[in-house]
Amino acid sequence: MALPNIFDKSVTDEMIARINKLEADSKPKWGKMTTPQMLAHCNVTYEMVYEDKHPKPNFFMKFIIKTFVKNIVVGEKPYKRNSQTAPAFLITDSRDFTLERKRLIDYLNQTQQLGDSSFANNESHSFGKLSIVEWNNMFYKHLDHHMTQFGV
Template structure:
């Protein structure tokens, strides 16, 4: 699996984002391409300490099993549920959503571990820098595949 901290892996994700256009259609799910790009910003903002989400009650019981799945080679599967705070109910401007996502993704390669300010994920519990990287890469990969790139 690639790493967002690695300049090459980071650029691969940025190149895939660049393939999106306002008319790109989802292969599954209900989000538009602009909603997806805005949605993908939210967990990165959380990792960077910009967005704060209260821990979910499930994290106290299932965090270690969730992290074990995260650290496996398996990628995310279709129609996974999301944290309520990450659901985008409005239609963002395409260019604003795209530029915002690209800027956040680029920060991983530019700032490395220093970009991560949060230590706790609301469902996965305490996270390492490597786990934040795995989570963000898998999440971005999942949604970019959802839109065919």
């Protein structure tokens, strides 16, 4: 079963509508992150695409990540609740809800406007080259998981 296409404007708009239903004090159905922390956590995926602020894994770590983590992240199977996350995605400090929400919406719009062809077989931060379907799954599945976590 294919996941919705985050590169499609209607799917992006639907995800943005879900994000806009969040409140700064929304409570998660599971997990310990606050809403601002969750938004900052979701932004990390896009920071790794659009910004140079996260160090890339060395050859050995990239091999391990591609071997054991890649299929979990880019496959269609939903994430399990309370799954372990990579260190770069751990957000433990307080964050500004409005700023993190705006950043995430801006990243989503940028990604949608670039379109899927901009990602075809591009090198990801940690997983090597990804197909359009793998990029879509990584982007959509992660956001859907956390929107569901927060009941939107």
